[in-house]
Amino acid sequence: xxxxxxxxxxxxxxxxxxxxxxxxxxxxxxxxxxxxxxxxxxxxxxxxxxxxxxxxxxxxxxxxxxxxxxxxxxxxxxxxxxxxxxxxxxxxxxxxxxxxxxxxxxxxxxxxxxxxxxxxxxxxxxxxxxxxxxxxxxxxxxxxxxxxxxxxxxxxxxxxxxxxxxxxxxxxxxxxxxxxxxxxxxxxxxxxxxxxxxxxxxxxxxxxxxxxxxxxxxxxxxxxxxxxxxxxxxxxxxxxxxxxxxxxxxxxxxxxxxxxxxxxxxxxxxxxxxxxxxxxxxxxxxxxxxxxxxxxxxxxxxxxxxxxxxxxxxxxxxxxxxxxxxxxxxxxxxxxxxxxxxxxxxxxxxxxxxxxxxxx
Ligand code: RUB
Numbered sequence: 001x002x003x004x005x006x007x008x009x010x011x012x013x014x015x016x017x018x019x020x021x022x023x024x025x026x027x028x029x030x031x032x033x034x035x036x037x038x039x040x041x042x043x044x045x046x047x048x049x050x051x052x053x054x055x056x057x058x059x060x061x062x063x064x065x066x067x068x069x070x071x072x073x074x075x076x077x078x079x080x081x082x083x084x085x086x087x088x089x090x091x092x093x094x095x096x097x098x099x100x101x102x103x104x105x106x107x108x109x110x111x112x113x114x115x116x117x118x119x120x121x122x123x124x125x126x127x128x129x130x131x132x133x134x135x136x137x138x139x140x141x142x143x144x145x146x147x148x149x150x151x152x153x154x155x156x157x158x159x160x161x162x163x164x165x166x167x168x169x170x171x172x173x174x175x176x177x178x179x180x181x182x183x184x185x186x187x188x189x190x191x192x193x194x195x196x197x198x199x200x201x202x203x204x205x206x207x208x209x210x211x212x213x214x215x216x217x218x219x220x221x222x223x224x225x226x227x228x229x230x231x232x233x234x235x236x237x238x239x240x241x242x243x244x245x246x247x248x249x250x251x252x253x254x255x256x257x258x259x260x261x262x263x264x265x266x267x268x269x270x271x272x273x274x275x276x277x278x279x280x281x282x283x284x285x286x287x288x289x290x291x292x293x294x295x296x297x298x299x300x301x302x303x304x305x306x307x308x309x310x311x312x313x314x315x316x317x318x319x320x321x322x323x324x325x326x327x328x329x330x331x332x333x334x335x336x337x338x339x340x341x342x343x344x345x346x347x348x349x350x351x352x353x354x355x356x357x358x359x360x
Contacts, residue, residue: 001022001025001074001078001124001128003128003129003132004022004074004128004131004132004135005022005023007132007135007136008021008022008023011139011172016139016167016171016172016173017166017167017168017172017173017211017214018030018171018172019032019059019061019064019067019068019167019168019169019170019172020059020064020067020068020071021071022071022074022075023043025045025075025078026043026044026045026075027043027044027045027050027071027072027075028041028042028043028044029041029042029044029050029053029058029059029068030059030168031058032057032058032059032060032168032207033056033057033058035168035206035207035210036206036207036209036210036213042058044075045075045079046075046079047072047075047076047079047090047093047094048093050068050071050072050075050094051072051093051094051096051097053068054068054094054097054098054104055097055098057201060169060201060203061101061164061165061166061168061169061170061175061203061242062101062102062103062104062169062242062243062244062245062280063103063138063142063169063170063171063175063176063242063277064168064169064170064175065097065098065101065103065104066101066103066104066106066107066138066279067107067135067138067170067171068094068104069094069095069103069104069105069107069108069111070107070108070111070131070134070135071131072090072094072108073087073090073091073094073107073108073111073112073127073131074124074127074128074131075090076089076090076091077115077123077124077126077127077128078124078127080120080123080124081120082119082120082121082123083120084115084118084120084123087112087115087123087127088112091108091109091111091112094108095108095109098294099292099294100244100245100253100291100293100294100320100321101244101245101280102244102245102279102280102282103279103280106279107134107279110130110134111127111130111131111134114126114127114130115127135171138170138171138277138279139171139172139173140335141277141278141279141334141335142170142171142172142173142174142175142176142179142277143173143179144335144336145176145179145180145275145276145277145333145334145335146173146174146179146180146182146183147183148333148334148335148336148337148338149179149180149183149184149240149273149275149333149338150180150183150184150187150189151338152180152238152240152271152273152331152333152338153180153181153184153189153191153238153240154189154237155189155190155191156189156190156191156237157184157189157191157192157237157238158191158192158193158194158235158236158237158238159181159191159192159193159194159236159237159238159239159240160193160194160196160227160230160236160238160239160240160261160265161177161178161181161193161194161195161196161204161208161239161240161241162195162196162198162204162224162239162241162254162255162257162258162261163196163198163203163204163208163241163242163254163255163257163258164198164203164204164206164207164208164211164242165177165178165208165241165242165243165275166178166207166208166211167211168207168211169207169242174211174215175242176242176243176275176276176277176333177240177241177242177275178208178211178212178215179275180240180273180275180333181193181212181217181240182215182217185215185216185217191217191218192218192219192220193208193212193217193218193219193220194219194220194221194222194227194230194235194236195208195209195212195219195220195221195222196222196223196224196226196227196257196261197221197222197223197224198224198255198257199223199224199257199301200300200301200304200318201300203255204221205221209221224257224260225260227239227260227261227264228260228264228267228268231264231265231267231268231270232268236265236268236270237270238270238271238272238273239261239262239265239270239271239272239273240273240275240333241254241255241258241261241272241273241274241275242254242255242274242275242276243274243275243276243280244280244321245280245281245282245285245288245291246274246276246280246281246282246332246347247282247285247286247287247288247290247291247326248281248282248283248284248285248286248287248344248347248348249286249287249288249326249343249344249347250326250329250332250339250341250343250344250347251287251288251289251323251324251325251326252274252288252323252324252326252329252332253288253291253293253321253322253323253324254274254321254322254324255320255321255322256318256319256320256321256322257322258321258322258324259322259323259324259328262324262328262329263328265328266327266328271330271331272324272328272329272330273329273330273331273332273333273338274324274329274331274332274333275333276332276333276334277334277335278334278335278336278350281334281347281350283347283348288323288324288325288326289323291323293319293320293321293322293323294319294320294321295317295318295319295320296318296320297318298315298316298317298318299316300318301316301317301318302314302316326341326343327341329341329343332347334350336349336350
């Protein structure tokens, strides 16, 4: 696997923060449960172990689980001894792990299609080529959307972000939201970031804060319910979040809590941006509320790091994502530019690769 190993080596030398990679025909994966207190890397040699890591959210974030799907397919091809049925079974297992983030499904389907015409003997080599193309493409999207999105950020802005849409949720530079923020910071803009903690899994408190610290970007941790009041105080100028899926009409499906931030932003006249890539737009989904959102185990709400934090026997609910209607979104940042309303019309320019509207 010469090409993939040299790609990984090159990216490590460029100090990309990789959530997952491959070594000695095995997957290496940063356990995102433990960050930022511990940095532990697991070695996985079976697709079923990777599927479990995605389900348990040891690896998470829509971009990163798409990448995990790609590595999973390569691992499956490598372990298959030429038996394509094993790759088909692995694809099914990977796609069944988490239902909301569309990158996982699209990536696995793309790889499955690529293997259909291939003989068993060529399976691993063809998969490696295709996976490398996908990894390079994802990183290039990340860099380009960061450039476009940074144009929306002004010197002196304080930006609210929710959950974690950063390097470890993406390809290693800054994922979606943090690519925008990181690029603006690298351009010399004096910015500050509020990261909302993101109950119950605390991606904002743990992982966004970890990356902002690493990148040297000034930041402050807030709890999820504080954003409205801070907006009223004039302390927030922009909101930038990532995206698990964008519907064809521009509705955004993202980490639960996003909708509340968007409502507060609209009420206070603050631009709310969704950072995404063309790969995350689901043109088959007409509107966001048509999606079946993943509900996770109630124990993830009633317990924190294994400790019960409520009355024993109390029931809890955990819809993992919510839907932000398109009318609350000032712009959808993509690798083609920043798409403005009317999304139903303008998002489709991406599909046809016509020129899209870019913000200034
Ligand atoms: C992660 C989450 C992130 C998105 C967007 O959910 O909702 O905000 O994935 O980030 P989870 P990005 O932690 O449940 O996987 O667009 O960068 O993937």
